[in-house]
Amino acid sequence: AQSVTQLGSHVSVSEGALVLLRCNYSSSVPPYLFWYVQYPNQGLQLLLKYTSAATLVKGINGFEAEFKKSETSFHLTKPSAHMSDAAEYFCAVSENFGNEKLTFGTGTRLTIIP
């Protein structure tokens, strides 16, 4: 069975500060890992994915994440927060790619302080 734990249901950072959203996973097989963003009353938009290639993955909107097998982590970072980054962020894990059945974390709401 797979699972994802997102530490911190709410994170607040100042505009221009570093964004760090934490995700730890549990998987019995090499995982595929994803970060999605959800704006209010909208669906999910893929930020980035890890599919066993490079461990440092760059995504859209300046976000990146690093796969650390020894720590079973896939934390999401952005060097400088922008007001438009305020949203809900979900980490997800899957055993497959292309027909993935995603297991999501409970989400982290990111608030940007002006």
Place this chain on the structure above:
Amino acid sequence: ETGVTQSPTHLIKTRGQQVTLRCSSQSGHNTVSWYQQALGQGPQFIFQYYREEENGRGNFPPRFSGLQFPNYSSELNVNALELDDSALYLCASSSRDGNTVAFFGQGTRLTVV
């Protein structure tokens, strides 16, 4: 914009009724997955369809059923609606053969009263 469209965007149903939600997958995608997202929660996997066959199911009762059509669009049907079925229902399309990642639609917000 992902090219995955869901209809309707919102609807309100009464407990005990039945509902059908629809999803048009992105061009070239042959796999559709459905997720339920309760308020304040992460999405939960309901089931997946690949080439018109169910290809995996999450921990949802049989009153949640689905279909996939030859054009790879899909329906989610829920019978005997319960108040706890109130949620955002998300559809995601992908291509198992082409190894593409899943793209999500905007969702259908179902309220059961």
